[in-house]
Amino acid sequence: MRIQEPYTSERVVLRHQGRDRTFVVVTPLELPEQPPALLYFHGSLQNGNVARNFTGRIFDDMVARTGAVLVYPDGVDRHFNDTRLRLLEKTRELDIDDVGFTRAIVDWLADNRGVDTSRIHACGYSNGGQMVMRLLHDAPGLLAGAATFAATMPAADNRVEGLGTVSVPTPFLAMHGTADRIVKYDGGVAGLDAAHSRGVLVSALESARYFATANGLGDPDHETVHGPEGVTVDSWSREGLPTVELWSIDGMGHVVPTPKQLPASIGPGTDSVVASDVLARFFGWA
Template sequence: MHRNLVAPLLGISSFGAAHTLRQRSAAGCGQSPTATLGELSKFNTTAGREYGVWLPDDYDQTAATPLIVSYHGADGTIDSQAALDKLTHSEFNTDHIVVYLQGKADDPDEPNHTTWEGAPGNDEDDVGFTSDVLDAMTAGYCIDTSRIYATGKSQGGGFVGRLACDADMSKRIAAFAPVSGAYYIGSIDEKSETKPETVQVPCEAGRADVPIMAFHGGDDTTIAYYGAFRSGSCLPAIPNWIQQWAARDDLDETPANTSISGSDNGVVMSFGDGLVTLVYDGDDIGHDWPSTTENSDNGGTGLAAFNASTMIMAFFREHTLS
């Protein structure tokens, strides 16, 4: 499918009737929803893990509906991520179900230090947790199983990258959009010969056409754009990480670049007509969820020239599982 590079920046989508023809309804169609329409309702899996469900105001239990899974950053919560990505706001989303997963705190001495699988010191099976939640959603709601998507911030973004590299989840989730992602590669430190700009990312994606849209700021001092070593792990340079995705999807590793108007050197780097995309937020954007208005990341002073949520929604609308 041809992709217009300018469209996501303007909030324009090429989503149309062709996607409707490929809808795949879940077993939960026809069941009365247990979540409240227009509100964030909390539930637990059978294993006791918490997740939140937001249904659009016009959710129809007989119509197959797309679903987004969103992951908070380290020390975050369901509510903090919902406030950050604003995918429950009509400005960005009126027709996708959004599910927020709660990370777990493994250290009883730090009950608020929530992390995700793949982060240093995390031994949880969050891939399994995600699978359990998707099973519950498709059993209880009318989900279009060809249009399930994943996004997240920081460690949550890194975990989204991990899902994209999972043999099973990469075939269950249609597209992935990590923001300021922490793509930890374990058991590597600065004493090794491994370098962030060349380190290989372990990946066993189950298909060769995985859509990726990643965001990262040049002034990110938490997860550096050009990589770093942290807590016995290597954080790959973001250009290295995204070029490996282009290679996996058998795309030209030299992107087509489009400047972001109004930003400090911000650019959209598009590989393979946008199947893989890196949005460089700009030299002045830090460890943020890019937004033109104040949020918990930017404090009202580090505003971006665009809204990541607008671009993410446009990107998701362009991709379905075949």
């Protein structure tokens, strides 16, 4: 007998920018009034359903425990129009407004799930992480918290034209593997190979420091501690200001930390931490 999941899932079609856009919404069976929401932005060549399976549905299980509504947006041609100037994909060619699409999803969540629009959180993997960072720049105040996996800020000369500034301080969590060969932990040219280059990105530490600075935090607010085995956490915090954390995972590749066995082509996984657990704690949902 099949055990009923503690949530429902639905694929939604939303008309935006003259085209049908889609997303998967995961709703806990026990939904509180005015719940928070989490948007999960998938990586390159994925979509929302692929992202659910790629992560072993750890985020579905997490929102079922915490009472948040979860959305997996689908990028146009399996990509989001992110922060990087060197994003040679159809989404950039078509000038897709993924910031506007995200705002439309938030409106849908308010109308159809009663979500508290002051409690919208977002996380993303790789290209999706870059999309989260674009939201922090171009949709100030939309997010109550942000998290990225295997994504760092582009170098100054590799940022999309017209990218705004991070004008509203926001709690920010980054998780990155030291053995990531696609988005290198120490920075440099990103991409699967030279033919699929995404240009130069900064290091994981420099990227985290960028968001700490935007939150009004500096070197006196920084400390480095050892977490679970093989994990180092750099934290910037001060009373009254949103915290920034970088979780560096020794030997992990270009992955989201999950118990699921992932393709060897993107590098090793980890048994030390589970991304959804870290995220729930960071957002204050655990």
